[in-house]
Amino acid sequence: MKSGRFGLFACLMLLTTSWAGMATIQENQLMEKESPSWSSDIWNETPFRDVGVPENFTFLSYINYSDVGVLINNQSDVSRTIGYAFVAARNISQNRIFLFDNESTPTGETINPDQFDDYFAEPLRNMIADRNLTTELNYLVTTKGIPLRINGPGNGRASFDSEIGLINGAYNSTIHQNWWASHSYGPGANEEMKEFSRQEEGFYLVTRLTGYTVDTALGLIDKANNSFGQRGLGVLDLATNRNGSGYKWWNDMLYVSNTTLNGTMG
Structure with a gap:
């Protein structure tokens, strides 16, 4: 009988100990879930950063240049020098570089309508179409070494940059016409100034990197690099x-x- 009672007592002790142990483990796990441990190391950062962007904003981190196309006259050393300097400074992708590489591409400041069409407008249309960029670009950048003006037909006179901005859009038919065409963008059209969209307006905005010398044109890029966040x-x-x-x-x-x-x- 003593032996049986001892065995029963030992069995009860074992069961009691097991359930108690399990209860303790579950309670500890529950306590861990209910009382997570937080680290305060983040508040002890040394040195403490009080600037959100310590490396400063840059043109590339703040402005997206994916809708910019750069026009380069491959027959002009000047155009290549300036154009590729801008490409490097703004990290322009390869398929946004439009290289006019026909050996007969004019390098003078003045050209006629046929030269504009054959060596610049039509090649640019083809490159944009071949690269599926018809709806991707808003801005075009030209350089010194690309013609400045178009004389003709007749007594017609036009800026190269003005005419190239009209290709493939709503105003394509006005190229080489001896009259003005009206648009609806910005204060000049009695409209608000808003973010430009070629898809909405029907033409590209065109700007030119130029100067009396190559160094002057390159200086525009350098000065722009150094002007970010500055006033002038x-x-x-x-x-x-x-x-x-x-x-x-x-x-x-x-x-x-x-x-x-x-x-x-x-």
Whole structure:
């Protein structure tokens, strides 16, 4: 009987110990879930960073250049030098570089309509189509070494940059026409200034990297690199002696630009 009682007592002790142990483990696990351990190391950072972007904003981290195309005249050393300098500075992708490489591509400042069509407009249309960029680009950048003006047909005169911006869009038929075409973008059209979209407006915005010398043009890139986050002066070149002609409209636009810039930049 003693032996049986001892065995029963031992069995009860074993069962009691097992359940108690399991209860203790579960309780500890529950306590761990209910009372997580937090580390305060983050508040003891040394040195403490009080600048959100310590490496500073840059053109490449702040501005997206994926909708920019760069036009380079491969027959011009000047155009290649300036164009590829801009490509490197803004990390422009290879398929956004439009190289005019026909051996007969003009390098002079003045060309005729046929030269514009054969060596620049049509090749650019083809490159944009072949790369499926018809809806991807908003801006085109030209350089010194690409013609400045188009003379003709007849007494017609046009800026190269103005004409190249019209290809493939709503104003394509106005290229080489001796009259103005009206658009609906910005203060010049009595509209608000908003982010530009070629898909909405029907033309590209075109800007040119140029100067009297190559160094001057390259300096524009360097100065822009160093200007980010800085303030400076801008020069708006009025010709008030021509206010008696159609040129007055351009003067008025410069006044609007002055008001807009001062209103947004302070």
